[in-house]
Amino acid sequence: MSEKNSEGRDPKVVGTADNPVAGPEEVTKGELIAEGTGSASELASGPHAHLDRVLVPQAPTEGPVVTVRKGMWGPGHGSGDTSGFSGMTRIIEMPGTATPPFGGWFDDVADRVAELVPHFASRVMIWRGEITFVVLREKLLEVVKALRDDPALRFEVCMSVSGVHYPEMTGSELHAVYDLLSYTHNRRIRLEVTCPDGDAHIPSVVPVYPMANFHERETWDMFGIIFDGHPALTRILMPDDWVGHPQRKDYPLGGIPVEYKGAVVPPPDERRSYQA
């Protein structure tokens, strides 16, 4: 921390009124190398010698399946699918699963983390110019410590922790999503950690990122993910004695039917609607 503090007192000026910086380092589409190119031997000889140690062995190359959607009918009960597409089945995958090299500064970050914490990611996703590392939960603390402290990485702040519940991803239903920002290098990356519903434990990053305190409490409150090592993991938005975790997909929205001029409008989660 002492090195970080001394740097903190003499901040690196990133932009002034007279000389605004052009913008964050963005990896353009042209820079991104098509996935699948480049073998491990090629990687090892290049400037990024550790890229072949980013992913765990046998990392999947297809995207995780969010849901399998049948028909075009969304939530709502009481009437059948009248769209005429009830026989249609579509598999919805998360896009962007990539293998190294990733292109641009993504390789610099991935390479350096892999050097410090080998085989830390079970999947890397690049989509819309953003990179997501799906980090093994047992290596999360090591990874965030490296990301914060290493001069080549310097992700000083964990801006946001957000939970996502994917009930159809068996074995990894609950996701905690961390958005990190590096002031020094003006970069953003995202970490994602998954845990099964039956063992909803993820190590807390509060020892490394104190600002994640409230964010992790909210994620516990809303999704029931237990952040091990959090100093006071209590409910934050819901009342202390609340039962359940409201933003999980299996938690009902609630609401009552509303009568208006004789007609009854069901609550939003029970209305007839398309969900294409």
Added chain:
Amino acid sequence: MSEQTKRSAGVPGSEDVFAVPGEPIADQAYLSSGADWDQIIESQRERADEIIVVNLGPQHPSTHGVMRLVLEMDGENVMSCRPGIGFLHTGIEKNSEYRTWTQGSTFFTRMNYVGGIHNEAAYSLAVDKLLDITDDIPRRGNQLRVLAMETNRIASHLTAVGANCLELGATSPQEVGLRERERILEFTEALTGLRMNNAYIRPGGVQNDMPDDGIDLLDELIKQLRINVPEIALFMLDNPIFKARTQHIGVLDLSTCMMLGMTGPVLRSTGYPWDLRKTQPYLGYDHYDFDVCTETSCDAYGRFKIRCDEMMQSLRILEQVRDELVESQGEPFRVQDPDLEWPSDLTVGADGQGNSNEHIKHIMGESMEALIHHFKKVTEGFKVPAGQVYVAIEGPAGELGAHLVSDGGTRPYRAHMRDPGFNHVQALPIMSEGAMLSDLLMALASIDPVMGGVDR
């Protein structure tokens, strides 16, 4: 009668209301609402050396809405401070999972209701990114977004500095703040149809174009704000009472700010010129000529001054946007894609804002396809490709981020807002423990939390 029961007897409202029936009274509890303060002070006099737990809020006017601060007080000194939030939790994130992507703007604007247009903007920019249409938004659409956001930033800062002064007992700056904010809200009403909760910035652009007299109204607004907004700084910045109350109060240096994830005016009060409009530009902010305001005092005074200065910078941006809007008159203000463009042509009629007669005539009388299109877009919405993004903008109080996940459907799969106020409330203990109660309130005012955004 036990010793403790005796102690709590005789003073109105001094029963231990927190004890369950049958439980012995733990300690003396006072409910100050309407109670006789003299009696409370008298009965507490002999225990003056003890630590008292004070519940500040949740309905205290100085807590910027419904926030509860559990304070351990040694006399006037705050020994520990524990913020309790969640009283204004409205479940917006959960609710938006049951509405179309377009309806999300209507929900998200209600989070931080003082700077609501910024919420819409963060959300809409995230949806644009999911759709990969960020570069397809017509320039007039982005100009109108900047116009709405910068007027809203001034309104939000006026509320922040006005409330800050009011908490010191200075009512005049708050009156100036309310007066000028009202001017901005009137302009916003002319532009968007509503004073607050606008839902003006939508995925793909904005809801409607400027009214015909929009440029004239904007000129008048800029002229008035140029004259009147500096009044607050003139009132306060050299005022010895104000200086004594805010200088060296709520100090957070740069490394502490980094540790706590502070952004916005709080971070810039340490001299670090981090403003996402400059460092990670969006909506073409890099084309506008404005300064990032910083101070080096790290305290409540510096943050107040930064807000005053930023209002003037926002006015500079507004003047540049005004010229651009004159130039782009008549150009489209929404993405030109029939699958995404909201089918409407809003105008103000005798009964308020609604679709224009021409649009109604077209869909009802001229084109059955247009009617079907209108019906499909309004009831079903548009599909957004599966994936997730995080988009951050510079809100009035700091980094306002939207984390959106789509499953390829017509509704968000998960929508999360990273509100700066939510993050900043964490810093209250470190800013106030060991200080006086009056300093705590200044520290609170200097981070400008809006509970609608904090609790969402």
